[in-house]
Amino acid sequence: MSTPQPGGPAPAGPVPAPSASAPVPPVLPLRAAAHLLLPHLRPHRAAIAAAVLLSLVGAGTALAQPLAVARVVQVVQEGSPVRPVAALLVGVVLLGAVTDGLRQYLLERAGAGVVLAVRTSLVTRLAHLTVAARDARSSGDLLSRVSGDTTALAAVVTSGLFDLLATVLTFLGALVLMARLDPVLLAVTLAAVLVAGAAIAVASSRLGRLTLATQAEVGAMSSAVGRVLGALRTLRASGATDRELAGVVAAAARARDASVRATRVRALLGPATQVAVQGAFVLVLGLGGARVASGETTVAELVGFVLLLFTLVMPLGQLVQTWTVVQSGVAALTRVDEVLRLPVEEERPLPPARTDPAGTAPAGAVPAQRPGPAPLLEFDDVAFAYPDGTPALRGVSFAVPRGTRTALVGPSGAGKSTLLSLVERFHEVSGGSVRVGGVDVREQPLAALRARLGHVEQDAPVLAGTLRENLVLGAPGATDEEVLAALDAVGLRELAERGPGLAAEVGERGVLLSGGQRQRLAIARTLLAPGELLLLDEPTASLDARNEALLRDALAAAASRRTLVVVAHRLSTVVDSDQIVVLEEGRATAAGTHAQLLESSPLYRELATTQLLVGPS
Incomplete structure (x- = not known):
């Protein structure tokens, strides 16, 4: 329950129940994730190849250090000069440090480049989404994919895939050297390693799903925050701030709970690995001491084996951390891939023209009008349905002559704004055709089509x-x-x-x-x-009488040079239009001038009477 702020009103009514958790898509298989990431790695292949080479050198220096220390111990036991061997050990350590630093720099730079490329792809995709795909998703969730999810990909490159490579190389090299030093002690070590490997395998199957769920909940939280920031004044004026904040807090709590579930699995890996490692050390030291005492191995070999065990164990611990990073990256790629699969605007082939076998226009349609100049815009038997199949337009036909002003009027939901969206190709017709300059809009390149248009949306975004x-x-x-x-x-x-x-x-x-x-x-x-064709959707919706008059004069001036199509609820704005088309329930039921429609259209006369343009009949 929300708590009222000091001096503020208590929330009215109960706090709404938090919305359900964000939907989580299936986690991409590793091969599919690699296929998706590979194109973004190609431009950095030189740096990555150098990093791979440095990983080999780094693995070599990591393996050489235990052997060098064992050699120092042996030289001391023999009483031989220790300086050359000590200098070799220092050189190996310094080479390993320099190699690791240079490798990390190259990977960090490549990671930054990958993030830039993925973000560019995402932003480009988002900018070209179809209107329907964009409207179905919240801005906050989409932004979280551009920012948070792409950042997780950088970690895959810098401390994921290539740490995994270095870890595997060091691990395998340590096994080979340990087998040469003492196969019996190696068998004891491998038993402990298998225990830790089993724990990693069991946990990793859940970790990917839980990490993806966490990132999905973070996206939902971002969406909730965007909802509050986008309507801050409305919320305060409505006294609903605390109630909306409760929704944000609930979304943040769900993100926390998802993170805790993933952390719980990661936390189980640490103790399992630690128990296996500690057990290996105890067994190696106990059994190794006995083998030294029996003469089956030397002190120098035991020291070298123990140091190699350290070298083996450190990659094992890193493997757990690296696998976690890789799982986070796969989850991020899953969410990125989901956006990259969303439909974008594209040139579609023109479907076969719809014909009427009876040779008659649909009931209620107004024949296309071609008075005076040739029409710049034509709607020919246009039909449109929403994605769920609900029809919005049914057989609409009329023409807009070049250099004239046409108004679209009718009750809310009649399809006026939808007609403008079809001209812009924000949506595609379900039947019939829309033509600009005599050519179907679907046959014209989008950029060329929209260069001919000017469009003012109903909410007039700035x-x-x-x-x-x-x-x-x-x-x-x-x-x-x-x-x-x-x-x-x-x-x-x-x-x-x-x-x-x-x-x-x-x-x-x-x-x-x-x-x-x-x-x-x-x-x-x-x-x-x-643009030669201006589409204006409710241009006077937020204007007072004085500014409406100014705008009416501006539209009259614009109409002298361009063709205008104006959607209007206020008939006073459009009574002097060259043509007024009346829409009702998705059909064009009448067309004509203001005077003609007062005589021929009962709906238009009703609208005019309601707005006091004419007296009651």
Whole structure:
């Protein structure tokens, strides 16, 4: 239960139950994970090859040190000069240290490059996701994959795969040398190693799943934090801050619990390995001392064997840690792969045209209108359904002549905004076709198509940055004079005449502007861009009467040079449009001018009467 802050209101009602844990995809098999990582390692193959060579040298120096110490002991026993052997030992130690430092530098640099490459791939994929795929996922979870999961991949390169290589080389080399020194003591050692290996094998099967679950819960927590930060003012105004915080805390607790479960498994590995290692030392020292006493081995050989046992044990401990890092990396690659498999916008082949065997248009459809100039935009028997199969548009047909203004009106949910999304190809039609300039939009390259369009969304998003940066988003070469003219057209010139002018910051998502200013800024940005077809979704939604009048004048001026399609709930904004199309339940039920529709469309007359544009009949 949340605790009220001092001086703040107590949360109203019970705290909502925490949402279910984040869904966890299946962990990638090691081979699939390696296949996914390999392309990002190729650009660093020279550094990696050098690191592999240095790993061989490092393994050699690690194995040479016990033998050098054993030789020192033997020389002392024999009374021979010790200085040459001692100098050799120092040289081996220094070579091992330099080799290890250089190898780590090369791997750290390669790891940073891998992280950059994976992050670039992820960000590129995210920037090109289909609108449906993006809308189905939270920003916080996607951001956690770009930041946290890619960082885990660096550890795989720097202290995972290549530590594993050095560990295996040292381990195998130690076994060979120990077999030459004393096969009996080696058999005792291997018995202990098998115990530790069994513990690692049992634990690793669970560790990958638990690590992936932890990272999924961290992504869910990031999503919960983003939800709070994205609606901070609304939450405070609603007195819901503490309740939402309870959800964030619950998500953080789930992330902690998942981490603890993974830590519990890792913690079991340490004692199992330690017991096996300590047992090996006790047995080797006891049995080795007896073999020295019986003359079956020498003191120097026993010292060398014990030091090799240290050399064997240290890689064994590192193996546990390295395997944990590798499992974390595989979990990270699983989440990265999940994003890289999401659908992106792409050029799709045009499906076969849908024909009506009866030769008649669907019921309720309005025939395509071609008055005056040739149409720039055409909807021909357009149908669209949501992913669950629910129809949103049913056989919509109408034309927008070049250089005219067309308004789309109707009740909420009638399909007005969906039509604009189909023009932009944010969604694809389920049937029929949308044509711009006489060519189906699916046959046009996306970049070329969108260069012909200007689009103001319903919520008029504003990017963090300066006033000028927002305005020239679609026209980076625009001069200050052109920018100021666009601001004049929407009644925002005063924003550029105070403080730092066009360099003024607008804040994250335009928080330093009013709702109406954000709306008009988005429209000014569209007017500045070179698109010949402007799509405006509720452009006056946040404007008062005065600014609505200014904007109406701006739209009239824009219509003299461009073709406009305007979605509107306020009919006062569009009564002077060249054409008004009435949509109802996904169908275009009427089209004409304001005067014509008052006579021919009961729904339009009802809307006009409700908004006091005409008196009741």
